[in-house]
Amino acid sequence: MPGAAPHRTRSGRSCGARDQGRCVRCGAEEDLQFDHIIPVAKGGGNAMDNIQILCADCNRQKSDSIV
Numbered sequence: 001m002p003g004a005a006p007h008r009t010r011s012g013r014s015c016g017a018r019d020q021g022r023c024v025r026c027g028a029e030e031d032l033q034f035d036h037i038i039p040v041a042k043g044g045g046n047a048m049d050n051i052q053i054l055c056a057d058c059n060r061q062k063s064d065s066i067v
């Protein structure tokens, strides 16, 4: 019986991230992704202070702009 699952965690809010929940660049609240401020390959860690929230668009733009 699909469609009757008692899940209510897809609303996009209260996902547990501390002061985050929107893109740090444009403020979008959809399609958010965790992004390493300093890439792990360049010595960045997985601590929260090296993690920022970007929306899919900004994350893509950031990737494209790294030369």
Ligand SMILES: [Zn+2]
Pocket: 023, 024, 025, 026, 027, 028, 054, 055, 056, 057, 058, 059
């Ligand atoms: Zn954005």
